């Protein structure tokens with residue numbers, strides 16, 4: 001496989017290999033000298049047309065930890081601002097010797113287009129409302145690290161599902177690992193036409209968080225994506241907080257010790273109350289830390305493949 005564009009086409013065996021490699025990478029990161037030279041001679045470019053803190057920075061840390069050279073490009077400050085097309089930009093990166101391009105774009109499908117026009121490997125770092133495969137893989141790594149098997153585990157994903165590439169990519173991996181997945185949010189922010197399903201098992205969809213959260217093993221809150229929402233689509237923030245904020249009272253309805261997750265960046269006080277966001281059940285920082293190991297694994301597996 002040249003590229004990583006979404007989790008829907010990954011087989012269970014491929015995901016198992018990514019998680020196993022990420023465990024080895026986490027061990028490398030825990031050593032006093034946490035760098036290796038496995039990817040010496042490989043050039044990784046991060047090409048971000050949309051803002052990012054976690055994804056871009058952790059890919060840079062991951063690439064450098066493996067000994068790769070890193071080129072960082074954002075739309076502002078590059079020739080994208082002069083009108084250069086996406087295809088010309090990726091071909092330019094290929095021409096200067098880039099092996100792997102980690103790309104984020106505001107348009108759904110942009111990484112798929114790029115992948116068809118370059119022999120460099122494309123890793124999707126988030127495209128529009130479509131997919132965010134590396135986030136889903138680090139979330140899966142975090143959940144399986146805490147819970148072991150996800151077979152029959154109840155995972156609630158709450159918030160702005162309609163615009164969430166994180167929800168979609170997570171649904172594919174979680175269903176493949178046997179979890180029962182529920183999408184929850186205001187009716188205006190739930191998917192209208194398409195709900196992921198694997199082997200006939202479909203994500204449940206509900207507007208009732210108080211009922212859905214009962215006995216949940218994992219509660220994942222999503223960011224309200226105001227930049228993607230049309231006017232009038234969302235309830236008032238006051239109404240959203242009243243019905244959908246994950247707070248201490250709601251979290252108590254989940255299983256004791258249920259995992260609380262959020263891909264970040266979070267609007268603290270909206271999706272999560274501060275006490276749960278920074279409480280004992282919150283795995284938000286663990287997700288970020290695991291992101292480095294998972295991205296090291298992906299770079300290692302994809303760059304090794306592109307060299308053969």
Ligand code: CP
Pocket residue numbers: 051052053054055056126135263264265
């Ligand atoms: N979760 C995530 O994609 O965060 P960034 O937007 O900071 O990369």
